[in-house]
Amino acid sequence: MWNRNPIDDIQTMLVMGHRNVSLPRHSFYLWGGVSGLLLLVTDNLITLTRFPDPGLRTFLQLIWLGSVLGAAFWLDRCWLNKLRADCGEPLSFAQIQLRKIWQLSLILGLGAAIGVNQLGAGHLIYGVWLITAGVVLFSHGLFGHKSLEALGSVYVCAGLSLICFNVPSDPARFTAAAFLGIGLPAIEFCLGHITRADHA
Secondary structure (H helix, E strand, O other): OOOOOHHHHHHHHHHHHHOOOOOOHHHHHHHHHHHHHHHHHHHHHOOOOOOOOHHHHHHHHHHHHHHHHHHHHHHHHHHHHHHHHHHOOOOOHHHHHHHHHHHHHHHHHHHHHHHHHHOOOHHHHHHHHHHHHHHHHHHHHHHOOOHHHHHHHHHHHHHHHHHHOOOOHHHHHHHHHHHHHHHHHHHHHHHHHHHHHHHO
């Protein structure tokens, strides 16, 4: 039986682990739509009038946000695995680590959402979500398209601005919804055109 050279296996692993990692196109549209919807709907769905008890309101927000974000993450992961299976390629080492960063960012975002609501500063969560999205974009830019590093920094700065300037709830919410719900699909659209132009 023919045996492969172990040096070839190691070189293949290194190449797969350090090649450019592109964020799948569907991820921009999926997370843009989900995050924009959550930002616009959540405050109108779980209101002080309907649920005056702060403990119950916090619990419902946790269940609502956790369920929707968890479902989106699961769908995104299944979609990515299917794409990789169709291409006959497993996830690279870098992609696996980036998925872990994504998971951690979602958990931190959920924790921050609950924390600021308990402190009576719920309007600050919009800045936190922008910072979270910026960290994810920046981390993908480190291994893939360099433009994502700059765009991630813009998102982080925008989130910090909402927090530092204590922007009121409605303007902060619509700003975050625009950055996420419109900005993420727009980023993919622009990057897609750049990539297709480079390969033309």
